[in-house]
Amino acid sequence: MLETSARLLRLLSLLQAHREWSGADLADRLGVTSRTVRRDVDRLRELGYPVHASPGTGGGYQLGAGAELPPLLLDDEEAVAVAVGLRTAAGQGVEGIGETSVRALAKLEQVLPARLRRRVGALTDFTVPMLRTPRERVDPEVLTELANACRDSERLRFAYRDHGGAATRRTVEPHRLVCTERRWYLVAWDVDRGDWRTFRADRIEPKPPHGPRFPPREPPADDLAAYVSKGVSGSAYATEVTVRLFVPLAEAAGVVGPMDGVLEPESEGTCLLRAGAHNLQVAVVHVVLMGLDFEVVEPPELTERVRDLRDRLSRALARTEGETAAGS
Structure with missing residues (x-):
């Protein structure tokens, strides 16, 4: 039995090494008769290995692809x-x-x-x-x-x-x-x-x-990916925010990764984003940099941080435009 098992492994290794073998070549490599090769090929098929055989002088044995993946031999x-x-x-x-x-x-x-x-x-x-x-x-x-x-x-x-x-x-x-x-x-x-x-x-x-x-x-949870995403993008932080994104859920998913927050469907053209941050100022920057139109859902204090950022950006833009006009 041990000799037969070892021979089957050797036969499988040979079939994986080359695209096609003749029966005579396999018999010579294994030191057995062509009849034994045929019996061993049948045993491999019983184990799930799809070994194809083509008749005639130009025919031979070839290991093909099957419906299921059988064990592989690697050198x-x-x-x-x-x-x-x-x-x-x-x-x-x-x-x-x-x-x-x-x-x-x-x-x-x-x-x-x-x-x-x-x-x-x-x-x-x-x-x-x-x-x-x-x-x-x-x-x-x-x-x-x-x-x-x-x-x-x-x-x-x-x-x-x-x-x-x-x-x-x-x-x-x-x-x-x-x-x-x-x-x-x-x-x-x-x-x-x-x-x-x-x-x-x-x-x-x-x-x-x-x-x-x-x-x-x-x-x-049934969806462990969503479970982990919710934990690491929201509850692990001191501040949690919710904003409404004015894009369909599928479009938002192409921008918002699992680490950025959790998306929830709302309507055909909007979705909700729940995210966490170390503070509200960081949350505002985090949402703005996504490049999507949004509005604040909660907390109300986040709206004040959005106004602060708007005013700061407006002042920076006014200074830049003023310097440009003065230079011209």
Whole structure:
């Protein structure tokens, strides 16, 4: 049985290495008869590998694409290349693939031999990509450790720095990693505080050993991306504001990112933006720089800050126009 299994893996590796093989060539490479090759091909098909066969003297065997992705065999160089690519995608926060990259990276690094892990680490550490990067880089090893804890429903212990720089120790039941364009967040049940919390991954320093296992809880929201967005763009700040944007929701979504605030539909041509800031003055600048027409909904004090900014800009414009007129 062991010999047959090893031969099947070797056959699969050969089929992945070249587009097409003749039966005679495969038999020669494997040291078996053509009849054994045919039986082994049938076993691969039973395992879900779509091996196509074409008859005749010019025919042969070819590994095709199937309805589902079967396990792949990678040699050392291919495994290193894939791991480095996944780390790059995860670290850059590429929209739409960041979380998927971490899940795939966690699976791959779990089976990578130590010698390949060292090669992947060296390539990652000594490569500087000329890409748009988040402000705070997250160690891919930390991300994979968090992803594995979420997958295995295993309690996680870590040191954490809050937004004020204060250090705490946390024990949590991790649920999901959520990726925005600029940052990674861990959504988890805080055991000591008895409530759901959102943690920035770049501020997490895991403190193993982890465990024990726990039964998964109902998540705090069906849409975890919206849940995290609401938390990090509003409630985490001292001041929260709501403004009405005079553009359709879809158009506003092209300008307002998850870190900027939470959009809510209102009418065909308007939507609401709820955002947070350290103070009202910062909130005004934040909204103005989006380049969209708006009006203040709440708080009323925000309207006064808008007037102050209008008057300041008017004075600056008047001075500039006056100097231009005097110079001419």
